[in-house]
């Protein structure tokens with residue numbers, strides 16, 4: 001799944017989470033759940049992959065910055081933790097490109113690769129997911145905080 005969708009779903013998780021640590025853990029778990037849903041991919045060449053991955057990475061960074069800026073201060077740590085956790089498993093893509101090897105153990109890479117039901121011609125699934133995750137994250141951030149969120153943010 002596109003990194004932008006991992007970031008937007010991580011923002012939703014962070015907006016609903018009470019603490020940054022649980023948002024981060026749920027964000028990481030969400031990455032593998034979303035990657036297991038049929039999605040756009042199967043690029044055929046590194047050139048085609050980069051034509052999608054580079055704009056996707058830049059849009060993801062913009063989305064992270066924008067959502068962090070829009071998040072109420074008391075929710076910002078959890079929202080950032082959710083987005084970072086959800087994006088983190090895909091850090092292997094730029095690291096492999098730049099340094100020639102994955103930062104993750106081989107078993108993680110193999111699992112990550114095997115769960116992907118990718119096919120070309122599924123850009124519409126990614127766009128629908130982005131709209132849904134983005135709208136849900138913004139709606140969740142606009143909700144008044146619950147009693148737990150009104151207290152000072154805790155890390156654990």
Ligand SMILES: [Zn+2]
Nearest residue numbers: 001035089090
């Ligand atoms: Zn992934």
